[in-house]
Amino acid sequence: MPILNAIVHRIEKPDGAAARLLAAEQPLPPSDALDALLEGLNKAYHAKSKAWGHFRDADDAEGAAPSSLAGELADYLAERRDFVALTRAIAERLAPLVEAHLPLGGDLLCLDTRFSDARFLTLALLHHREGFAVDDTLRVTPARQLNLAQMSLAARLDLAQWQAGDSRQYLSWTRDRGGKALAEGFADLLGAAEGVDASGETRTLLKAFSDYVEREDLPEEASREKTEALIEYASDQASRGEPITLEELSEVLDEQQPKAFYDHIRNADYGLSPAIPPDRKTLNQFKRFAGRAGGVSISFDSHLLGSSVEYDEEHDRLIIKQVPKQLKAQLKGEG
Template structure:
């Protein structure tokens, strides 16, 4: 992931009572080590709970829709978005853009944090897409060896502690055809901080990753049931879905329905995609995967006395119920293939 521009500014804050101070930096001239840091940051960032959105254009729905099929970026909805537009248009350079936006961040730091850190901006390219990464990197005490092989204290960047971090797909933003080109860390332990950071970005939430992932898994289960697939085939397709979704989450990329459909059924690559569209689940073509929801998606399975049963966990309490007192499993929607076999036997 080549770095096109990078710049860091130091924010010092001694306590809650004292205001933060800013030491401005210049654009980095040597980004070789920074590229390695960015790769490590991305790995940690993708593993955090996140939210997705877009620049709100003042918060109105029509603001984003009006930019479709246009190369112009949406209207600025915050100081940050305004300065980003100026940078992308060439009106200001990268250093000025990062300095001015960091200055506007200082009230947020004073309101929510008792410690400072380094506010790092990176403009990078991955394939044909360009990204802007911005994050507050805190430091922690560590240990190392000096030239005489003595143990000495050293300052280390704490990449595991990402309270303020965002990644913007600049290419999707400029095209104006997406509502989820901004990704930011959603620290559930400090919702007010996250909300103020979202407002500072000028970001309007575009999609609920957890809800969308749950809907996708429900659509997949419905699709598997509608196909009356054998248990082994059903299990293989489920594993394919989960493996693909987890891989996309690890890379920080969305689940693409068209690509997923091809993986689920290589013989009929459009079958699952067409099923979703015909059933009108309301899913977007690209879905940000929610790792927590994916981890909860599994199949219950058991075999005893000639009976083999397996079903997706989310069906429990809906089409399948378990009566604990009588030790009974109640299936409300019998699979068509099984129903036909029973009827043939009775007939």
């Protein structure tokens, strides 16, 4: 992924002292290390829980100011503002947020990258961790490293989608576990408004899939294969930071009838967008239940719980509403 521009601004926050900005005056020169850092940063970012949306505008809640970042970016893309000035303005607004909500400062990495026809602006506040290295004399020496896993605040903007004006989910940003005030403050800094609930959309998609499998009355093996295909496709999209496309997913689930699942969604009117940002946490919860005790072995896909299979917690029993045909035949043979 070619890097068009890159820069690091440092926000220092020594113990007991106020946060202060050490702004860079020049972009970073190209290097193999910077390319490798971008690759690691993308993987770490895609693994994070995120909000998806767009820049605030006149259609959003009354009283919400339009995004100043949107205007600054427009000037940058029109070459009325350089990358140093653009990112320094972002860092200046970020410093008070660090001062108010974070125990330590970090390095604000800003990247303008292009991949094929897509172009992205990526922002990430990275902290440091103490590590070790072996120098040329084979001696162990302390080494201070960027901690990509500890990414307090980060955002990614699809510049092409934003400029095209046909999407409301071109901007994503991390949901920090540090507190609601920090998350809201970062969204305000970006001038962001949520355009889609990734967790809710993913849950609705999985519900639509469960309904589809039940309606088709698929054998257990076919049901398992389609479940695995869905999770594999959705997880791959999440790893790449790409949305789940309903038409593409439908083709993955059934090559013989590539429109079957897509038509099911549209005919049942689940209200899903054509492209859904995958929520990794929700996907990970869509699993297979299994257990064995006293000569009884039971396993079933989690999407069947509450429909074909019910758990009666009070009486500690499972109720199977649709007995598999093969098992039904065996039971009748013993009757």
